[in-house]
Amino acid sequence: MYEAVHARPDGESTVARMAATAADCGFGGIVVRNHGGERAEYDADAIAERYGVDVVDGVEIRAADTSRAGGYLGSHRPERTVVLVHGGDPAINRFAVENARVDVLAHPMAGDGDVNHVIAEAAAEHGVALEVDLSPVLRASGGRRARAIADLRKLRELIDHAGAPYVVSADARSHLQVRAPRELVAVGEVVGFDREAIEAGMAEWKRIAARNRERLAPDYVEPGVWRAGSGDAGAEDGNAGTREEEP
Protein backbone atom coordinates (compact mmCIF):
# COMPACT_ATOMS: atom_id res chain seq x y z
CA MET A 1 0.00 0.00 0.00
CA TYR A 2 1.22 3.46 -0.93
CA GLU A 3 0.62 6.96 0.39
CA ALA A 4 0.90 10.20 -1.58
CA VAL A 5 2.69 13.08 0.15
CA HIS A 6 3.76 16.69 -0.25
CA ALA A 7 7.46 16.99 0.71
CA ARG A 8 9.71 20.01 1.13
CA PRO A 9 9.53 22.64 -0.26
CA ASP A 10 5.81 21.98 -0.80
CA GLY A 11 5.47 20.38 2.64
CA GLU A 12 7.39 20.59 5.91
CA SER A 13 9.38 17.35 5.79
CA THR A 14 11.86 15.97 3.30
CA VAL A 15 11.10 13.01 1.07
CA ALA A 16 13.50 10.92 3.18
CA ARG A 17 11.64 11.76 6.41
CA MET A 18 8.30 11.04 4.75
CA ALA A 19 9.65 7.70 3.55
CA ALA A 20 11.06 6.84 6.99
CA THR A 21 7.69 7.57 8.60
CA ALA A 22 5.79 5.71 5.88
CA ALA A 23 8.03 2.70 6.53
CA ASP A 24 7.29 2.88 10.27
CA CYS A 25 3.59 2.89 9.43
CA GLY A 26 3.84 -0.13 7.14
CA PHE A 27 3.49 1.51 3.72
CA GLY A 28 5.37 -0.07 0.84
CA GLY A 29 5.86 3.19 -1.00
CA ILE A 30 5.17 6.89 -1.31
CA VAL A 31 4.21 9.01 -4.27
CA VAL A 32 5.82 12.46 -4.08
CA ARG A 33 3.02 14.73 -5.26
CA ASN A 34 4.59 18.17 -4.92
CA HIS A 35 2.87 20.91 -6.88
CA GLY A 36 4.51 21.72 -10.20
CA GLY A 37 6.55 24.75 -9.13
CA GLU A 38 7.84 23.20 -5.89
CA ARG A 39 9.80 20.22 -6.98
CA ALA A 40 11.58 18.22 -4.27
CA GLU A 41 15.19 17.14 -4.63
CA TYR A 42 16.00 13.66 -3.42
CA ASP A 43 17.82 10.46 -4.16
CA ALA A 44 15.04 7.92 -4.56
CA ASP A 45 17.40 4.94 -4.71
CA ALA A 46 19.26 5.85 -1.51
CA ILE A 47 15.97 6.40 0.31
CA ALA A 48 14.51 3.15 -0.99
CA GLU A 49 17.61 1.26 0.07
CA ARG A 50 17.66 2.74 3.58
CA TYR A 51 13.97 2.57 4.44
CA GLY A 52 12.67 -0.16 2.16
CA VAL A 53 10.07 2.19 0.71
CA ASP A 54 9.49 2.70 -3.01
CA VAL A 55 9.68 6.42 -3.85
CA VAL A 56 7.58 7.37 -6.87
CA ASP A 57 8.25 10.56 -8.76
CA GLY A 58 4.95 12.39 -9.16
CA VAL A 59 3.61 15.87 -9.69
CA GLU A 60 0.37 17.61 -8.82
CA ILE A 61 -0.46 20.08 -11.56
CA ARG A 62 -2.09 23.19 -10.16
CA ALA A 63 -3.38 25.59 -12.78
CA ALA A 64 -5.77 28.53 -12.80
CA ASP A 65 -7.47 27.43 -15.99
CA THR A 66 -7.70 24.43 -18.27
CA SER A 67 -5.50 25.75 -21.06
CA ARG A 68 -2.59 26.26 -18.67
CA ALA A 69 -3.35 22.86 -17.11
CA GLY A 70 -3.08 21.37 -20.59
CA GLY A 71 0.31 23.01 -21.08
CA TYR A 72 1.65 21.73 -17.75
CA LEU A 73 0.29 18.27 -18.53
CA GLY A 74 2.20 18.25 -21.80
CA SER A 75 5.46 19.23 -20.12
CA HIS A 76 5.24 16.96 -17.04
CA ARG A 77 3.73 13.82 -18.57
CA PRO A 78 6.81 12.62 -20.45
CA GLU A 79 9.07 12.77 -17.37
CA ARG A 80 6.92 12.05 -14.32
CA THR A 81 5.71 8.64 -13.24
CA VAL A 82 2.44 9.77 -11.66
CA VAL A 83 0.63 12.90 -12.79
CA LEU A 84 -2.14 14.31 -10.59
CA VAL A 85 -4.30 17.33 -11.28
CA HIS A 86 -5.09 19.61 -8.33
CA GLY A 87 -8.88 19.44 -8.39
CA GLY A 88 -11.56 21.39 -6.60
CA ASP A 89 -12.70 23.60 -9.46
CA PRO A 90 -15.54 22.46 -11.76
CA ALA A 91 -13.72 23.27 -15.00
CA ILE A 92 -10.44 21.70 -13.85
CA ASN A 93 -12.24 18.60 -12.56
CA ARG A 94 -13.87 18.17 -15.93
CA PHE A 95 -10.61 18.76 -17.79
CA ALA A 96 -8.83 16.13 -15.69
CA VAL A 97 -11.35 13.31 -16.02
CA GLU A 98 -11.64 13.79 -19.78
CA ASN A 99 -7.92 13.47 -20.29
CA ALA A 100 -6.50 9.96 -20.28
CA ARG A 101 -2.97 11.35 -19.80
CA VAL A 102 -3.97 12.33 -16.27
CA ASP A 103 -3.53 9.57 -13.67
CA VAL A 104 -5.36 11.06 -10.69
CA LEU A 105 -7.81 13.89 -10.11
CA ALA A 106 -6.74 15.05 -6.63
CA HIS A 107 -9.29 16.09 -3.99
CA PRO A 108 -12.12 16.75 -6.49
CA MET A 109 -14.55 17.80 -3.75
CA ALA A 110 -12.30 20.48 -2.25
CA GLY A 111 -13.26 24.14 -2.52
CA ASP A 112 -15.94 24.75 -5.16
CA GLY A 113 -15.34 21.34 -6.66
CA ASP A 114 -18.00 18.72 -7.04
CA VAL A 115 -18.39 15.35 -8.65
CA ASN A 116 -21.55 14.20 -10.37
CA HIS A 117 -22.41 11.14 -12.44
CA VAL A 118 -21.01 12.79 -15.61
CA ILE A 119 -17.61 13.39 -14.01
CA ALA A 120 -17.53 9.90 -12.47
CA GLU A 121 -18.45 8.25 -15.77
CA ALA A 122 -15.84 10.27 -17.66
CA ALA A 123 -13.25 9.22 -15.06
CA ALA A 124 -14.24 5.59 -15.57
CA GLU A 125 -14.12 5.93 -19.36
CA HIS A 126 -10.68 7.58 -19.45
CA GLY A 127 -9.16 5.62 -16.58
CA VAL A 128 -8.53 8.69 -14.42
CA ALA A 129 -8.54 7.81 -10.71
CA LEU A 130 -10.59 10.02 -8.39
CA GLU A 131 -8.89 10.75 -5.10
CA VAL A 132 -10.67 9.91 -1.87
CA ASP A 133 -8.92 12.55 0.20
CA LEU A 134 -9.27 11.70 3.89
CA SER A 135 -7.32 14.77 5.06
CA PRO A 136 -10.34 16.91 6.05
CA VAL A 137 -11.69 14.01 8.11
CA LEU A 138 -8.31 13.61 9.80
CA ARG A 139 -7.43 17.26 10.27
CA ALA A 140 -10.57 19.42 10.19
CA SER A 141 -13.37 19.52 12.73
CA GLY A 142 -16.93 20.70 13.22
CA GLY A 143 -18.94 21.86 10.24
CA ARG A 144 -16.06 21.68 7.79
CA ARG A 145 -15.47 18.06 8.66
CA ALA A 146 -19.17 17.24 8.52
CA ARG A 147 -19.37 18.71 5.01
CA ALA A 148 -16.23 16.85 3.96
CA ILE A 149 -17.68 13.54 5.23
CA ALA A 150 -20.94 14.20 3.38
CA ASP A 151 -18.92 14.92 0.20
CA LEU A 152 -16.89 11.73 0.58
CA ARG A 153 -20.05 9.68 1.03
CA LYS A 154 -21.41 11.14 -2.17
CA LEU A 155 -18.11 10.49 -3.95
CA ARG A 156 -18.16 6.87 -2.81
CA GLU A 157 -21.64 6.30 -4.23
CA LEU A 158 -20.68 7.87 -7.56
CA ILE A 159 -17.45 5.85 -7.78
CA ASP A 160 -19.39 2.68 -7.05
CA HIS A 161 -22.05 3.46 -9.59
CA ALA A 162 -19.70 4.46 -12.41
CA GLY A 163 -17.05 1.86 -11.60
CA ALA A 164 -14.50 4.67 -11.65
CA PRO A 165 -10.93 4.01 -10.48
CA TYR A 166 -9.98 5.73 -7.24
CA VAL A 167 -7.06 6.25 -4.86
CA VAL A 168 -7.11 6.86 -1.10
CA SER A 169 -4.77 9.27 0.64
CA ALA A 170 -4.27 11.31 3.81
CA ASP A 171 -2.51 13.95 1.64
CA ALA A 172 0.20 14.46 4.29
CA ARG A 173 2.20 17.70 4.20
CA SER A 174 4.55 16.73 7.01
CA HIS A 175 5.67 13.42 8.50
CA LEU A 176 3.40 14.19 11.47
CA GLN A 177 0.36 14.01 9.22
CA VAL A 178 1.09 10.49 7.99
CA ARG A 179 -1.31 7.88 9.36
CA ALA A 180 -0.87 4.11 9.05
CA PRO A 181 -3.03 2.00 6.72
CA ARG A 182 -5.00 0.50 9.64
CA GLU A 183 -5.81 3.96 10.89
CA LEU A 184 -6.97 5.07 7.45
CA VAL A 185 -9.15 1.97 7.25
CA ALA A 186 -10.72 2.87 10.62
CA VAL A 187 -11.30 6.45 9.47
CA GLY A 188 -12.62 5.24 6.11
CA GLU A 189 -15.26 3.19 7.88
CA VAL A 190 -16.55 6.37 9.48
CA VAL A 191 -17.07 7.75 5.99
CA GLY A 192 -18.82 4.61 4.75
CA PHE A 193 -15.95 2.84 2.97
CA ASP A 194 -15.35 -0.74 3.98
CA ARG A 195 -11.89 -2.11 4.73
CA GLU A 196 -11.36 -3.63 1.28
CA ALA A 197 -12.29 -0.40 -0.46
CA ILE A 198 -9.76 1.67 1.49
CA GLU A 199 -7.03 -0.94 1.04
CA ALA A 200 -7.75 -1.10 -2.69
CA GLY A 201 -7.48 2.70 -2.87
CA MET A 202 -4.08 2.66 -1.18
CA ALA A 203 -2.92 -0.16 -3.46
CA GLU A 204 -4.11 1.71 -6.56
CA TRP A 205 -1.20 4.21 -6.27
CA LYS A 206 1.18 1.30 -6.60
CA ARG A 207 -0.64 -0.09 -9.61
CA ILE A 208 -0.60 3.29 -11.36
CA ALA A 209 3.12 3.70 -10.63
CA ALA A 210 3.96 0.24 -11.95
CA ARG A 211 1.91 0.74 -15.12
CA ASN A 212 3.47 4.12 -15.86
CA ARG A 213 7.01 2.97 -15.19
CA GLU A 214 6.45 0.34 -17.80
CA ARG A 215 5.12 2.98 -20.18
CA LEU A 216 8.05 5.30 -19.53
CA ALA A 217 10.51 2.54 -20.38
CA PRO A 218 12.30 3.47 -23.61
CA ASP A 219 11.23 0.39 -25.55
CA TYR A 220 7.54 0.60 -24.75
CA VAL A 221 5.12 0.78 -27.70
CA GLU A 222 1.71 -0.04 -26.23
CA PRO A 223 0.39 -2.41 -23.53
CA GLY A 224 2.08 -5.74 -24.02
CA VAL A 225 4.17 -4.49 -26.93
CA TRP A 226 7.86 -3.59 -26.80
CA ARG A 227 10.42 -2.90 -29.47
CA ALA A 228 12.53 -5.94 -30.23
CA GLY A 229 15.98 -6.31 -28.73
CA SER A 230 14.95 -4.52 -25.57
CA GLY A 231 15.84 -7.26 -23.16
CA ASP A 232 13.11 -8.88 -21.12
CA ALA A 233 11.13 -5.87 -19.98
CA GLY A 234 7.80 -7.64 -20.18
CA ALA A 235 8.68 -11.30 -20.35
CA GLU A 236 7.89 -11.96 -16.69
CA ASP A 237 4.33 -10.86 -17.32
CA GLY A 238 3.90 -13.63 -19.84
CA ASN A 239 3.56 -11.10 -22.64
CA ALA A 240 6.55 -12.24 -24.62
CA GLY A 241 4.30 -13.76 -27.25
CA THR A 242 2.76 -10.43 -28.14
CA ARG A 243 6.05 -8.71 -28.83
CA GLU A 244 6.35 -7.18 -32.24
CA GLU A 245 9.36 -6.98 -34.45
CA GLU A 246 10.06 -3.49 -35.56
CA PRO A 247 9.92 -3.29 -39.36
Place this chain on the structure above:
Amino acid sequence: MKHLPKHLRPRYRYLWVRIEAWPDADVGRRALQRAVWAEARGLFGDAGSAAIDPTVVQFAFEDGAGTAAVRVRRGEVDRGRAALACVAALDGDPVGIRIQGVSGTIHAGEERYMRARPEGGSEKTVVFGGVERAAVVRSDRVDVRTDGAFAGATDLDLGR
Protein backbone atom coordinates in the same frame (compact mmCIF):
# COMPACT_ATOMS: atom_id res chain seq x y z
CA MET B 1 -19.03 3.01 45.85
CA LYS B 2 -18.42 -0.71 46.13
CA HIS B 3 -16.51 -2.25 43.23
CA LEU B 4 -18.57 -4.23 40.77
CA PRO B 5 -18.18 -7.99 40.93
CA LYS B 6 -15.68 -9.15 38.36
CA HIS B 7 -18.17 -10.59 35.87
CA LEU B 8 -20.07 -7.30 35.76
CA ARG B 9 -17.10 -5.00 35.33
CA PRO B 10 -16.69 -3.41 31.89
CA ARG B 11 -14.17 -5.07 29.63
CA TYR B 12 -11.51 -2.97 28.02
CA ARG B 13 -8.89 -2.94 25.32
CA TYR B 14 -5.75 -0.84 25.42
CA LEU B 15 -4.43 1.02 22.38
CA TRP B 16 -0.65 1.59 22.59
CA VAL B 17 0.38 4.78 20.94
CA ARG B 18 3.58 6.51 19.96
CA ILE B 19 3.40 10.28 19.72
CA GLU B 20 5.69 12.38 17.55
CA ALA B 21 5.89 16.18 17.48
CA TRP B 22 8.33 18.97 16.72
CA PRO B 23 11.03 19.27 19.42
CA ASP B 24 9.61 22.44 20.99
CA ALA B 25 6.13 20.98 21.47
CA ASP B 26 4.82 20.99 24.99
CA VAL B 27 2.29 18.21 25.16
CA GLY B 28 0.61 16.87 28.28
CA ARG B 29 -1.61 13.97 29.23
CA ARG B 30 -4.63 16.20 29.69
CA ALA B 31 -4.24 17.61 26.20
CA LEU B 32 -4.32 14.09 24.75
CA GLN B 33 -7.32 13.15 26.87
CA ARG B 34 -9.21 16.25 25.76
CA ALA B 35 -8.29 15.68 22.13
CA VAL B 36 -9.35 12.02 22.07
CA TRP B 37 -12.66 12.87 23.69
CA ALA B 38 -13.23 15.74 21.29
CA GLU B 39 -12.47 13.57 18.26
CA ALA B 40 -14.64 10.70 19.48
CA ARG B 41 -17.46 13.13 20.12
CA GLY B 42 -16.96 14.91 16.81
CA LEU B 43 -16.99 11.66 14.83
CA PHE B 44 -19.51 9.59 16.79
CA GLY B 45 -21.54 12.01 18.91
CA ASP B 46 -22.24 11.96 22.62
CA ALA B 47 -23.70 8.46 22.58
CA GLY B 48 -20.84 7.07 20.51
CA SER B 49 -18.11 8.67 22.59
CA ALA B 50 -19.74 7.36 25.76
CA ALA B 51 -19.83 3.87 24.27
CA ILE B 52 -16.15 4.05 23.29
CA ASP B 53 -15.21 5.74 26.58
CA PRO B 54 -11.62 6.54 25.55
CA THR B 55 -9.38 7.17 28.56
CA VAL B 56 -5.68 7.95 28.60
CA VAL B 57 -4.25 5.56 31.21
CA GLN B 58 -0.55 6.04 30.57
CA PHE B 59 1.37 8.98 29.20
CA ALA B 60 4.99 10.02 28.83
CA PHE B 61 6.34 12.74 26.55
CA GLU B 62 9.66 14.53 26.28
CA ASP B 63 11.58 16.45 23.59
CA GLY B 64 9.07 15.84 20.84
CA ALA B 65 8.50 12.11 21.37
CA GLY B 66 6.30 10.14 23.69
CA THR B 67 4.12 7.15 24.37
CA ALA B 68 0.60 6.67 25.66
CA ALA B 69 -1.94 3.98 26.36
CA VAL B 70 -5.60 4.73 25.65
CA ARG B 71 -8.24 2.46 27.14
CA VAL B 72 -11.46 1.86 25.19
CA ARG B 73 -14.42 -0.44 25.76
CA ARG B 74 -13.99 -3.88 24.26
CA GLY B 75 -15.73 -3.99 20.88
CA GLU B 76 -14.95 -0.33 20.24
CA VAL B 77 -11.34 -0.70 19.14
CA ASP B 78 -12.04 0.36 15.55
CA ARG B 79 -13.91 3.50 16.53
CA GLY B 80 -11.29 4.28 19.16
CA ARG B 81 -8.62 3.87 16.51
CA ALA B 82 -10.44 6.26 14.17
CA ALA B 83 -10.76 8.87 16.93
CA LEU B 84 -7.05 8.59 17.76
CA ALA B 85 -6.07 8.81 14.09
CA CYS B 86 -7.95 12.11 13.86
CA VAL B 87 -5.92 13.70 16.65
CA ALA B 88 -3.87 16.08 14.50
CA ALA B 89 -2.66 18.51 17.15
CA LEU B 90 -2.42 18.76 20.95
CA ASP B 91 -2.81 22.24 22.39
CA GLY B 92 -1.97 23.60 18.96
CA ASP B 93 1.17 21.50 18.44
CA PRO B 94 0.86 19.19 15.42
CA VAL B 95 1.38 15.54 16.38
CA GLY B 96 1.90 12.25 14.62
CA ILE B 97 -0.05 9.44 16.24
CA ARG B 98 1.19 5.89 15.60
CA ILE B 99 -0.81 3.05 17.05
CA GLN B 100 1.61 0.23 17.83
CA GLY B 101 -0.91 -2.37 18.86
CA VAL B 102 -3.84 -3.39 21.02
CA SER B 103 -3.80 -5.46 24.20
CA GLY B 104 -6.35 -6.87 26.61
CA THR B 105 -4.45 -5.82 29.73
CA ILE B 106 -2.05 -3.01 30.58
CA HIS B 107 0.56 -5.53 31.63
CA ALA B 108 0.51 -7.44 28.34
CA GLY B 109 0.67 -4.21 26.33
CA GLU B 110 3.62 -2.84 28.29
CA GLU B 111 5.55 -6.05 27.71
CA ARG B 112 4.77 -6.08 24.06
CA TYR B 113 4.72 -2.49 22.82
CA MET B 114 6.55 -0.36 25.37
CA ARG B 115 9.81 -2.30 25.70
CA ALA B 116 11.71 0.12 23.52
CA ARG B 117 10.94 3.66 24.64
CA PRO B 118 11.78 6.43 22.19
CA GLU B 119 15.30 7.66 22.83
CA GLY B 120 15.93 11.25 23.81
CA GLY B 121 16.98 13.81 21.24
CA SER B 122 20.27 15.69 21.22
CA GLU B 123 20.99 19.20 19.94
CA LYS B 124 23.49 19.33 17.11
CA THR B 125 24.61 21.66 14.37
CA VAL B 126 24.01 20.22 10.92
CA VAL B 127 24.34 21.31 7.32
CA PHE B 128 20.91 21.32 5.69
CA GLY B 129 20.17 22.86 2.32
CA GLY B 130 23.73 24.17 2.19
CA VAL B 131 23.34 26.15 5.43
CA GLU B 132 24.55 25.39 8.97
CA ARG B 133 21.58 25.08 11.28
CA ALA B 134 20.69 23.88 14.77
CA ALA B 135 18.86 20.57 14.85
CA VAL B 136 17.49 17.98 17.23
CA VAL B 137 18.74 14.52 16.28
CA ARG B 138 17.11 11.28 17.38
CA SER B 139 18.79 8.23 15.81
CA ASP B 140 18.45 8.83 12.04
CA ARG B 141 15.62 11.39 12.38
CA VAL B 142 16.61 15.04 12.31
CA ASP B 143 14.37 18.02 13.06
CA VAL B 144 16.16 21.05 11.66
CA ARG B 145 15.47 24.54 12.98
CA THR B 146 14.71 26.73 10.00
CA ASP B 147 13.54 30.32 10.12
CA GLY B 148 10.82 30.22 12.76
CA ALA B 149 9.85 26.60 12.15
CA PHE B 150 11.20 23.09 11.85
CA ALA B 151 11.93 20.94 8.87
CA GLY B 152 11.56 17.18 9.22
CA ALA B 153 14.56 15.39 7.74
CA THR B 154 16.76 12.34 8.18
CA ASP B 155 20.52 11.93 8.12
CA LEU B 156 20.26 11.25 4.37
CA ASP B 157 19.38 14.95 3.89
CA LEU B 158 22.37 16.34 5.77
CA GLY B 159 25.59 17.70 4.39
CA ARG B 160 24.05 18.92 1.15
